[in-house]
Amino acid sequence: MDLFKKLSDEELVALITENNSKAFRTLYDRYWDRMLVKALSTLQSHELAEEVVQDAFINFWRRRQTIQLKYSFHTYIASVVKYEVMTKLANRNKQPLFIEDIAFTNPADHSTQQWLDFDELKDQIQNTILTLPDKCQLVFRLSREEGLTANQISNTLNISRKTVEAHISKAIKTLRISLGSFFM
Known part of the structure; x- marks a missing residue:
């Protein structure tokens, strides 16, 4: 198993597409704790957070032969966990009400x-x-979703820090224009 720990995420994903369960276990071990903390920070329930992260990895394993990662595995699994958390929160809010609950609801x-x-x-x-x-x-997703600094993004993508800042500024400006109409 030590051999697998030395492999990059991309190499492990390639092995996983060939049904290599040891490569899957290595990625699972590599990202489990980080994804659990990410889910736990929003859900505030250890049990629900574990369920969400487990579901994310199960879905990845089920889709292993058809999945094509656009970015890194970390970006992929973090996004899946994020959307699983949102789904869990949405489902939690769809719980049926009982008659006793209705009497105590705030009309406003x-x-x-x-x-x-x-x-x-x-x-x-x-x-x-x-x-x-x-x-x-x-660049924007690495900055906002992964929390990387401009220097980290610059080093990762082999582009200048000024280019990273320009991309982030462009994205924010585009979002402001787009969301400006949303708030009107």
Whole structure:
């Protein structure tokens, strides 16, 4: 198994597409803790966070032969966990109400509308990001979704820090213009 630990994520993913369970286990061990912390920070439930991360890895294993990663495995699994968390939160909010619960609800509760607005805003952001050029999208996602600094992105993509900053500025400007109409 030590041999697998020395392999890059891309090499492990290639082995996984050939049904190599040891390569899968290595990626699982490499990212489990990080993804658990990511899920736990939002869900505030260790049990739900474990379930979400487990589902993300199970889905990856099921799709192993057809999956084509556009970016790194870390970006992929972090995105899957993020969307699994959002799904879990959405499902949690769809729990059926019982008669006893109705008597205690606040008539001025706008949480449903806020949740719908949030979903619409999230879709608007994702659609706007998808309109950006590929390199600009990648830089923006690495910055905002992965939390990398401009220097880290610069080193990772072999581009200058000024180019990274220009891509981020362009993405933010595009988002401001797009979301400006959303808030009007």
